[in-house]
Amino acid sequence: MAMLDDIVSFLDSELRIKEVPDYPGAMNGLQMEGQQKVEQVAVAVDASLPVVRKAVNSGANLLIVHHGMFWNGSRRVTGATYEKFKLAMEAGLAVYSAHIPLDIHPVIGNNACLASVLELEEPKPFFEWKGILLGIRGRFEGSLNQLVSRVTEALGEEPHVCSAGSEEAGVVGIITGGAGSEVVAVRESGIDSFLTGEGPHWSYTEAEELGMNMIYGGHYLTETGGVKAVADLLSERFRLETEFIDHPTGM
Structure with missing residues (x-):
């Protein structure tokens, strides 16, 4: 208690x-x-x-x-x-x-949790927003198909993919949730493959024209990691019983 x-x-x-x-x-x-x-x-x-x-x-x-x-x-x-x-x-x-405080936390944040399970090499914050760095970037040693398989395993569902860039995943940028509208700025940041939750319709065609791979993992699914990590942290620190309530939106 x-x-x-x-x-x-x-x-x-x-x-x-x-x-x-x-x-x-x-x-x-x-x-x-x-x-x-x-x-x-x-x-x-x-x-x-x-x-x-x-x-x-x-x-x-x-x-x-x-x-x-x-x-x-x-x-x-x-x-x-x-x-x-x-x-x-x-x-x-x-x-x-x-919300954003949980997205960007370097250990229990949504971005950090995904970067960890995907085993990105040399992960570091990127993408400036309101004076903070909103996402995480790192290199994935493998093909885009291998990255997509890893994302599918992590999220439990196969993501929607725009395979408009290199066959190699290269430098991967992660901004969980609804960051698809930032496709141009993300590409300008040197990202080869961009993983987010969802984006507007035009973000797909924009990614095609920019020659960048884009992985839409689902707004909900990309943001379950942070609250689960908070539960683990509170269980360890305060010896509390915790439960994750799964109520997916399909978005």
């Missing part, structure tokens, strides 16, 4: 919640207060109503997510939003969110 305030303080520091920039609706950190004594933690990609319901039913005291409850800014607390808030508050379920 651990105290909610202690867990929040630890995560705020570890993830540099106050220092890392993000989108206005992210509202990183503790989004909803709950009971102070925490024995069980649930982690998930999204703080959706089905996920909150599963967390409550599992007996979790704290839900940690990558995409929080307030992406659309101020909104009426009616319908599904009301039901979600009411369900969490009546159960004493606290909700903590970490």
Whole structure:
């Protein structure tokens, strides 16, 4: 058992919640207060109503997510939003969110987790965004097909691939989630094969014309690693029971 305030303080520091920039609706950190004594933690990609319901039913005291409850800014607390808030508050379920801070963490971040499982050589941060480096780049010693096989094994599903570049994977850039629209800037950064979650339709044709391989692994699937790593970290540090709530969107 651990105290909610202690867990929040630890995560705020570890993830540099106050220092890392993000989108206005992210509202990183503790989004909803709950009971102070925490024995069980649930982690998930999204703080959706089905996920909150599963967390409550599992007996979790704290839900940690990558995409929080307030992406659309101020909104009426009616319908599904009301039901979600009411369900969490009546159960004493606290909700903590970490978006970009969890993407870029050098060890437990979404990018770092993928770079590790893909065994990229000499991984280092790249791609400047709002004064930080948003992704990770490194060399993959093997063909594009071998890289795609490794991605498939890591994510559990075969990604969508634009094989417009070299047959060798070369320098691989990873920006999890929805970074496909950055295809031009990524190519200009010297990337041969770009792994992201999703992108707009035109990002595929742009990659073709730029002669860059592009791997669309799915927004959801590329961002499960970070919350799982947070669960492992909290289990080790606070001796808490943790659970990953898998609620894929197919996107």
